[in-house]
Amino acid sequence: MKSAIRTFSLACMMGLLVLGGCTGSSSYNGSSSTEMSPTDLGPMSTQVGNFSDIELPVDMKWINDESMAIKTDSFEGGILTYSGRVEVSSLKQFIVSTMENRKWKLVGEAQSDNILLAFTKPNKTCMVVLEEGFGGKYGYTKATLYVTVDVAAAGRLNPFGEPVN
Numbered sequence: 353m354k355s356a357i358r359t360f361s362l363a364c365m366m367g368l369l370v371l372g373g374c375t376g377s378s379s380y381n382g383s384s385s386t387e388m389s390p391t392d393l394g395p396m397s398t399q400v401g402n403f404s405d406i407e408l409p410v411d412m413k414w415i416n417d418e419s420m421a422i423k424t425d426s427f428e429g430g431i432l433t434y435s436g437r438v439e440v441s442s443l444k445q446f447i448v449s450t451m452e453n454r455k456w457k458l459v460g461e462a463q464s465d466n467i468l469l470a471f472t473k474p475n476k477t478c479m480v481v482l483e484e485g486f487g488g489k490y491g492y493t494k495a496t497l498y499v500t501v502d503v504a505a506a507g508r509l510n511p512f513g514e515p516v517n
Contacts, residue, residue, distance in 0.1 A: 402421070403499055405455070406454070406456075406499065407450045408447070411436040411437060412434040412436035412438065413435060414432070414433070415433040415494075418431075418496075424503075426502070426503050427500070427502065428500075428501040429498075429500040430498075431499075433494065433495070433497075434494070434496075434497075435485070435492050435495070437492055438493050439493070440467065440484045443482055443493055444467055444469070447495075448469065455473065456473055456478065457471060457472050457473070458471055459471065466481055467480075467482040468480070468481055475502040476499070476500065476502070477498075477500045478498070478500075479497070480495060481495070481496045481498075482495055483495075483496070
C-alpha cells in the first residue's frame with residue numbers, strides 16, 4: 353500500500369513539474385540585464401495574528417477553523433494554526449532565527465514525530481508545534497502557535513488591573 357502511495361505521489365509530482373515548466377511566459381524587452389530591483393522581491397515573512405514580534409514565512413497560510421484568540425484587559429493570547437508547503441527543518445530554522453532577532457529566548461525544544469519549540473519574553477510565552485503533513489517534505493507542514501501575553505505584567509498592573517507599587 354505504501355509503495356502504491358509513493359508511486360502515485362511521485363507521478364503527481366512529475367506531472368506538476370512538467371506542467372509547471374509549460375506555464376511560464378517569456379518576453380524579451382531587448383535588455384540583457386537580469387537584475388531585479390529590491391521592489392520586485394516579495395516579502396519574506398509576515399506577522400502572526402496581532403503579535404508584531406512573531407513572524408512566519410509568507411508561504412504559511414492561516415487556518416481559521418483551527419485557530420482562536422482571546423483578549424481581555426489583563427491577558428492576550430491564542431492558538432494560531434498555519435499551514436504551507438515548506439520543509440519542517442527549514443521552517444524550524446526560520447522560526448528560531450526570527451524569534452531570536454525579535455528578542456525571544458528559546459527555553460526548550462523537543463522532537464519526536466513533531467517538533468516543539470518553547471520561547472519566552474518577560475511577559476510573554478510562545479510554544480510552537482511543527483508537524484510534517486502527508487507527503488513528507490513534499491507535503492504541507494503545519495505550525496501551531498500557543499501564545500500568551502500577560503498584559504497586566506507589561507503595564508505594572510496586577511491581574512485585576514490595579515497598579516502595583
